[in-house]
Amino acid sequence: MMVGKDLLIIGGGSAGMAAAVAAYDRGVKDILIVEKGPFLGGILNQCIHNGFGLQEFNEELTGPEFLTRFVHQVEDRKIAYKLNSYVSDISPDKVVTYCNMVDGYVEVKAKAIILATGCYERNAGAIGIPGDRPSGIITAGQAQLYLNEYGYMVGKRVFILGSGDIGLIMARRMSLEGAKVLGAAEIMPYSNGLNRNLVQCLQDFGIPLYLSHTVSKVVGKSHLEKVEISEVDEKLQIIPGTSTSFDVDTLLLSIGLVPYNDLLIKLGLPPSRTKGANVNEHMETDIDGIFSCGNVLHVHDLVDNVVAEAKLAGVSAALYLGGNLPRHNEVIACLPGDGIGYVVPEEIDRANADDTIQVKFRVKKPSHDVFIEYRFNNEIIKRIYKTAIVPSEMEVDNIPKKILKNNQGTITISLKQREVK
Amino acid sequence: MAYDLICIVCPNGCHLHVDDDFNVTGNRCPRGAVYAKQEVTNPTRVVTSTVRIDSKVLKVLPVKTKAPVSKKKIFDVMAVINKTSVKVPVHIGDVLVKDIAGTGADLVATRDILE
Numbered sequence: 001m002m003v004g005k006d007l008l009i010i011g012g013g014s015a016g017m018a019a020a021v022a023a024y025d026r027g028v029k030d031i032l033i034v035e036k037g038p039f040l041g042g043i044l045n046q047c048i049h050n051g052f053g054l055q056e057f058n059e060e061l062t063g064p065e066f067l068t069r070f071v072h073q074v075e076d077r078k079i080a081y082k083l084n085s086y087v088s089d090i091s092p093d094k095v096v097t098y099c100n101m102v103d104g105y106v107e108v109k110a111k112a113i114i115l116a117t118g119c120y121e122r123n124a125g126a127i128g129i130p131g132d133r134p135s136g137i138i139t140a141g142q143a144q145l146y147l148n149e150y151g152y153m154v155g156k157r158v159f160i161l162g163s164g165d166i167g168l169i170m171a172r173r174m175s176l177e178g179a180k181v182l183g184a185a186e187i188m189p190y191s192n193g194l195n196r197n198l199v200q201c202l203q204d205f206g207i208p209l210y211l212s213h214t215v216s217k218v219v220g221k222s223h224l225e226k227v228e229i230s231e232v233d234e235k236l237q238i239i240p241g242t243s244t245s246f247d248v249d250t251l252l253l254s255i256g257l258v259p260y261n262d263l264l265i266k267l268g269l270p271p272s273r274t275k276g277a278n279v280n281e282h283m284e285t286d287i288d289g290i291f292s293c294g295n296v297l298h299v300h301d302l303v304d305n306v307v308a309e310a311k312l313a314g315v316s317a318a319l320y321l322g323g324n325l326p327r328h329n330e331v332i333a334c335l336p337g338d339g340i341g342y343v344v345p346e347e348i349d350r351a352n353a354d355d356t357i358q359v360k361f362r363v364k365k366p367s368h369d370v371f372i373e374y375r376f377n378n379e380i381i382k383r384i385y386k387t388a389i390v391p392s393e394m395e396v397d398n399i400p401k402k403i404l405k406n407n408q409g410t411i412t413i414s415l416k417q418r419e420v421k
Numbered sequence: 422m423a424y425d426l427i428c429i430v431c432p433n434g435c436h437l438h439v440d441d442d443f444n445v446t447g448n449r450c451p452r453g454a455v456y457a458k459q460e461v462t463n464p465t466r467v468v469t470s471t472v473r474i475d476s477k478v479l480k481v482l483p484v485k486t487k488a489p490v491s492k493k494k495i496f497d498v499m500a501v502i503n504k505t506s507v508k509v510p511v512h513i514g515d516v517l518v519k520d521i522a523g524t525g526a527d528l529v530a531t532r533d534i535l536e
Contacts (some may be wrong), residue, residue: 048483064532149482196429388433
């Protein structure tokens with residue numbers, strides 16, 4: 001069975017819903033959201049802690065409260081969605097195949113597509129932990145799903161590898177539920193989590209954070225019995241003779257998130273620096289009419305930023321469907337320079353861009369007393385001073401279109417230490 | 422008693438020191454001093470957790486204290502949460518426990534679970 005849709009949105013999390021609402025409000029009525037899980041809302045369903053929505057709604061909400069507001073926006077507009085539906089194929093001519101228990105396999109020929117499939121957690125296989133292969137080693141987000149949606153604990157004595165925010169939040173969550181969290185090890189000399197989470201999730205519960213440490217061995221016949229951590233040197237290599245052991249039944253991994261980019265591969269699009277799609281200032285990929293936003297584009301730390309980006313993708317899809325999003329062959333590249341990990345978008349179609357062009361980027365390491373320097377064809381066009389900047393907080397900034405004096409060239413964003421006299 | 426703490430107001434993460442007379446040092450801006458005084462004199466947190474529910478779709482319902490509660494009371498709040506179970510339907514904002522553990526804050530639902 002083949003059906004036609006103006007706009008197909010893959011993923012019904014915060015990005016997919018926000019994009020759908022934005023497109024609808026710009027006149028696109030024939031929309032279908034395809035969601036893999038049993039509910040709209042994606043990962044926010046399991047993020048029961050608060051701290052969401054300060055920018056979007058001017059109040060501090062929990063994940064389920066935040067997503068419910070978007071579900072209401074989707075339902076008020078009668079935007080169609082399919083739950084428990086998995087997209088198995090996508091082609092550059094915008095035919096998407098999804099399947100579910102009710103409809104079987106369905107092919108949709110869409111005029112525009114928004115990819116909003118989120119990200120996944122790096123797991124034990126990604127880092128090759130030495131030692132046994134017992135059960136009890138699980139990603140922090142999976143443990144969060146089991147506890148917050150299914151209602152059971154994965155263990156009673158817990159160690160955490162990595163200092164990402166999910167790991168920190170699970171340290172608090174499992175402590176509240178009566179588990180003993182013995183510590184968290186971070187291979188880098190600084191934490192990857194927000195200070196707020198270091199204070200409220202570790203310090204509040206007396207959980208030590210071991211910086212420049214990693215798990216050097218796991219021990220357990222069938223279930224995890226012990227983890228050993230060791231200090232690492234500046235090359236991140238384990239220093240022999242520095243190990244400490246902890247008797248634990250659970251090792252939670254909070255070692256990074258990666259855009260879930262399987263569909264990009266099916267589209268033949270090469271992954272960008274962020275492992276997501278390359279997009280222009282309208283969040284449009286290298287295929288006309290296929291857009292990407294949210295954590296599948298680059299991993300965000302705040303859902304408010306996801307929503308803002310998704311709205312841009314939704315508005316862009318509406319412009320495209322109305323024939324108002326032409327592509328020009330002259331594009332400005334926007335690239336990370338010294339000290340910057342990535343920039344989104346990496347290309348800007350100046351002729352087509354709005355008056356201000358939003359750029360997002362992350363620094364590679366924590367820095368103090370620095371300038372963010374924007375150069376266009378090597379000429380400095382903008383400088384911003386920062387007393388402090390950290391990789392765990394994405395930077396969002398706007399470039400006024402008028403300071404880009406022509407339609408070709410390269411913008412470079414770099415970090416420069418302030419000269420101390 | 423003196424305290425050392427990390428400021429959470431912004432990415433600077435200043436290392437704050439609060440002395441016996443509640444003088445704050447180490448802060449690069451006035452917001453740090455306000456945070457430190459609050460954190461030393463009366464630290465509070467919103468507690469979020471889940472309670473059991475007799476739903477067909479989910480075993481647990483997410484909940485929160487409607488207002489921040491004293492940090493010292495967090496585990497008293499959890500003890501009440503762990504004894505609480507509710508019946509469907511539940512809507513966001515429904516009060517499940519009034520004045521939980523004598524904190525003055527109500528425990529409210531943070532998700533709609535209708536069946």
